[in-house]
Amino acid sequence: MFQGRSLLKEIDFTQAELAYLIDFAIHLKKLKQNNIPHAYLAGKNIALLFEKTSTRTRAAFTVAANDLGAHPEFLGPNDIQFGKKESTADTAKVLGSMFDGIQFRGFKQSDVEILAAESDVPVWNGLTDTWHPTQMLADFMTIKETLGDYVGKHLVYVGDGRNNMANSLLVTSAILGVHITILAPEALQPDTDIQHIAAEKAKATGSEIIITADTNAVKGADIIYTDVWVSMGEEDKYDERINMLMPYQVNSDLLAKTDNPNCIFMHCLPAFHDLDTKTMADIHHKTGLTALEVTEAVFQGKNSVVFQEAENRLHSIKAVMAATLGNLFIPTV
Incomplete structure (x- = not known):
């Protein structure tokens, strides 16, 4: 087999x-x-x-x-x-x-x-x-350990919706019967080919798929997931991505919009949540920002399972x- x-x-x-x-x-x-x-x-x-x-x-x-x-x-x-x-x-x-x-x-x-x-x-x-794909197995393993199961749960991925993590989460959720929302600005939403693959897989499992730019879509989420805004090989795009994605930062206000006190936070790491990296220190010097895709309060908060996920x-x-x-x-x- x-x-x-x-x-x-x-x-x-x-x-x-x-x-x-x-x-x-x-x-x-x-x-x-x-x-x-x-x-x-x-x-x-x-x-x-x-x-x-x-x-x-x-x-x-x-x-x-x-x-x-x-x-x-x-x-x-x-x-x-x-x-x-x-x-x-x-x-x-x-x-x-x-x-x-x-x-x-x-x-x-x-x-x-x-x-x-x-x-x-x-x-x-x-x-x-x-x-x-190996990240996906770790992610849904973590969800099952934390929430008891992944089937029927609502996962909202927030940020750059065109990268490998968004692709994999969209398709794997559809295969496993997880309701998945990709929350990203229109210019950074998944390619139509990836969306079509997910839609076909969802027909068999009942997974509900939403692709949107509206941050209100986090309401009712069981999992909020984000990733870095600039992938390896795109290091020249920081200014562009910060301008596009700052409204999609996972912070306490966004987490509160879920109306779910048990909503967990996930990130595949590394994460720009503080100033303890040279990259983030340089961005802070230029922009004054202290975090990018997720704030320190959420990353270190009681809802975060990022290090369990990493293990x-x-x-x-x-x-x-x-x-x-x-x-x-x-x-x-």
Whole structure:
């Protein structure tokens, strides 16, 4: 069912398969908390390809591989050509002959697709400009842990609605039966192709989809989710995005508009919520702002589950690796 498969984007898996991976991640988290060994990948070698910088994804894949008994090998942009001096296809064939599984975090979705097609080993998408599937497993795992379930809950994503997080949250919510609102200015709303994919998936699950620029749409939300306003590779767009997105900052006023005291706040991190980064300090010097997409009060508030969410990257990634490479007995789902 899962053995030998790649996770390249959320639509690679059915609702039942995603639900299984989320539940398996919760199980693996309990095993780790109770110091119960689970070396399902003993003796395996895992290539970790990073074209983009990373904290959570690199740490999660490394610890996940070690916990599962595998041997991870980090290969950064100075180690792998990524199409510069050797084609992605040639690289895939070489790595596939040496490693049992490959993680890729980079820019082009086509690169991770080529790696999967040419390597003959499972390939896991740690992030591309289009999709972020391992983050989705961690996110909906966190929602289930916190709210008891994700089915029928209302998730509102606020901010840049055209990035990989908005794409993935929109489509994954539709697959899982979560009601999803993308709250963004019209110029930053999801591409129509992504909206069409989500709409098709929603027909089977009853997920309600709203795309809007009206901040009143947060009313009744169970989850408020945001992400940075400028993605990697867009660093020249800070002034433009600040002007467009400041009305969509997640602050105490926006959270109060939900009329739900139990509404949780989520963010995939890193977040510009204070002045303790050089980037935010520079923005503060120029604009006087002390936060961007989320204020310190919300980020550190009682409704925030961002660090639980971050930890769950480990357990959900571990579930994907074990299920696709561990020769596990998994009942039909």
